[in-house]
Amino acid sequence: MAQPIDVTKFEQLKAAGDLPSPKGVALAIIRLVQQEDSSIGELARVIKTDPAFVGRLIKAANGLTGYNRRAVASVQEALMVLGVPTVRTLALGFSLLSSYRDGRCRNFDYGRYWTGCLVYALAMQAITQRTRAAAAEETFCLGLLARIGELALATLYPLEYAKVLQQTLEYRDIPLSVLEQRAFAMDHRELCSAMLADWGLPRVFHQPAFFAEQPDESGYAEGSREFVIAHSLHLSSFIAEIFVAEEAERPILVSRLFEIASRLSLDPIAVTEMCDGIVREWQGWGSLLELETAEIPPFAELASRGEAIAASLAAEARERTGGVQSVDDLRPAKAAESPQPGLGGSAALGLPVGVQPMRVLIVDDDASMRALVRKVLETVGHQVLEAGDGRVGMEMALEFQPQLMIVDWVMPEISGLELTRALRQTKIGRGIYILVMTGLEDDDRLIEAFENGVDDFMSKPINPRVLAARLRAGQRVIRLQQELDRDREEIRRFAAELAVSNRRLQEVALTDSLTGFPNRRYAIERVQQEWSVSSRTRRPLSCMVIDVDQFKSYNDAHGHDVGDAVLKQVAGAIKGALRAQDIVARTGGDEFLVICPDTGLDAALACAERVRFAVESAPLPLSGESLNMSVSIGVATRDTVMGDPDALIKRADQALYLAKNKGRNRIMTAQSLRPGPVLPPR
Structure with a gap:
């Protein structure tokens, strides 16, 4: 019988500090809940500092009150309906969603992952309201986090996991968990179970989560609470697969859905009604969480179309050999990835050979000055964006993530110096090379500028040749920083490979070779x-x-x-x-x-x-x-x-x-x- 990840292995991963973890208000909520003397009032005050979480919390509470009860309208009411442990886990889940909407793993579809997790959560809630195996609000949280192991591997090993995901397209008969074991000596199921346990979810949740993909391998007694939760997770995962599938695939998948639901004694009529309700909830939650959703026809219609497709396949199989032999053959092949068209190389842009174009953001309230600087930059092939004031500049810097910013010192509302200070307090802003334009060269003001995080300055009026020279100097610093980042990434990759090797050696040291049991x-x-x-x-x-x-x-x-x-x-x-x-x-x-x-x-x-x-x-x-x-x-x-x-x-x-x-x-x-x-x- 398979066992979840060994505690020692997980502690090593946790100690590295790269596992997905809660941040901001969610972290404050979790820490407050851990204090024995904390009160509902204190928790409500912390929650109210995050308006986005307030909205999500109240919506979650209203999803459980039923149609005959007064709607929940306040944080205190939501806390009473959901309970403190559930609020803690909701904060954790929504914090991860906000903090890990994207990442560095090229083949990991972050948007599809999170919208699928939302369906997973809503499906678990709907199924539990019928099976009564646990509190529906708790299983909503479980569904939201039930695939966290995949996100964790994509975060820990972005380059290596991208290769594993590519292999799933090449070797469709090999389960993802098998490919993960080969690459990392662990898989997403083990990591998920360990993370849920570490976050304080009860054993009755985190152990069934390990068996969600193959619940029949769990050995749980039929009808037991663990059996029902494991099979509910399996059914919820399949519903999520249907929701995020291509439109042509859905009718084919629905026929399999009824077979899975039968393990929980759910008949097709109940399943279609339940799934139609999940569609409505999904679209409402998707708007609140800014996740992409889709229009899905009634599930009874999908089931009918699936039956027609199956009947057509059966008729074709009787009439001829070859052709479509199974439902799987109908699934459209995934398009092969092709490299994005390039820019033709740096030489084509008028840049020196070996020098790459930069992303540059100009922040200045003077439109004529922005146009002058932009012309110099575009002449040598840099990619340029503009902002007319410091507030917009801050937003664009965090979204566009330029490598270099050219900022005017004197601007309304937020000055160039204030913008620099604000950026240096963010992780993204600390890595941007910032050049300030000023009409004053007073020593004290320049010292103030450098002490507040400015990298270089340039006097007005702007001399295009001097600006080009300043840009080249800045680009050398940026290139050195990029080389340093690559070296760090290489060290991190080497450390990750070493960690995998160490885990494999540890497994050998802790495993009896004859029986395969631990020693x-x-x-x-x-x-x-x-x-x-x-x-x-x-x-x-x-x-x-x-x-x-x-x-x-x-x-x-x-x-x-x-x-x-x-x-x-x-x-x-x-x-x-x-x-x-x-x-x-x-x-x-x-x-x-x-x-x-x-x-x-x-x-x-x-x-x-x-x-x-x-x-x-x-x-x-x-x-x-x-x-x-x-x-x-x-x-x-x-x-x-x-x-x-x-x-x-x-x-x-x-x-x-x-x-x-x-x-x-x-x-x-x-x-x-x-x-x-x-x-x-x-």
Whole structure:
């Protein structure tokens, strides 16, 4: 059974500081919520400092109040409807949306990603209102963040992830997660689950998120809360795929939609009504969040068109060989990417060979002066924009991101110096080369200019030849800065490759090569982690020690090759019988340790019996005969007398000894089954 990313790996990524993270007001909200003495009033005051978040928060609350209730109109009402934990997670999600609308990963479609995440969130909310598996406002947040692992990889490794996304077009039969594992020794599912856990989402959310793409691999009991959430995520993801698909693809996808929805006992009529409602919500939210949406016809119409297409395909298949054989063949091929047309090289622009044109912004309230400077700049091939005052100049600088700005010192409202100071306080503005035009050359004023972040100055009236010389000097500085940025990017890429290599080496160091299970070293680290979680959350923790009965006899009678085959067979049976949250490791020659978080003694004993029966029921085929195997299992749960994880494992070892003495092929515990305190009182 697949396991989410190891905590140690995630902490290494987190320590690098490049993972997507909340900013601004969202960060203030999260920190305030973490304080035990914070009040609703304080939280409301912080929220009101961000008008955009206020609007989104009230809309989210009104989406849950129903049509027969008075609409929510204030932050305090929204907090009462949604609850503080949900508001915290909403702040996180909307902060990430605002801060990561674009990025450096060339093949990652940021707009499509975020509008798909919005559909995902609305679909989770709508499905949960029918299944009642969780609070709808909480699953809205879960849906909004359920694909965060993809954004994280695009942010951590922009160049490498662009190559992985390109490979998905070349190797359409290979899942994205497999290509990610090859490139980074982890995939977006693992990273998503770890990030959701780190942000404080409960286990019942972040573990199903790992299995959202393949919920049947989770091992969750049908009908359980985790089962419903995992399948709801899978259905929501598919609905999002339909929404962002090309118009011609949607009818084909809808037929598959009903099959997925049936796992949640949702009939086609209910699904079509639900999806039509999601379309309306999507378009309303899209306008609020400035995300691109589309007009989608009623889902009943899409379903009807899909049936007609399927019938036509079936008729063609009967009449002739070749041609369209499956629904997938109807999907239009993605257009191959072609390089954008270039500018013909710097020499064609009148620039010296090897010198690239720059993006330049002129900020001056004198139109004739802007025209003069613009002419000089365009003569040598630079790309030029103009702003008539400092306020517009600030907005254009942050949007256009010029490499060089030519700014007049004296302007109405915002002077050139004030504009420079404001820009130097932003991440984008710190990298811009700023040249100030002034009619005064007083030493004190020039010193003031340089101290406020100006890179160079030029006296009025402007001499075109002097301006061209100043531009060349500025361009040398910009070129050096670009070379430095490239060096930093090269170092960052090397560090990223080294981190991937280190993770692969760590996996080898923590993995048993025969069974593929984690080894003893991993088991000791992980039981320490789960012990700490149990101490913090006051939740139960159990473990099993499993020993293969009479293992030495297999080696003596049949040789070590057969002994290895026995261990592989037993490992496969154990893995198939465990639950999604259980962690299994091979700790010795024929000994296994299973860690069972959030599990009391009764549940652990029931799980151990499933493991024992699975091994007993899976004989090893050997030269025309079957080799029967069995295991003895000792089970223990954390109690008040245990001071550390070693005591828990020792108690399970004692129980294993009892099982061996009782005749093997059985489970035992050395503890009472009577209920009692799991942990000492606070």
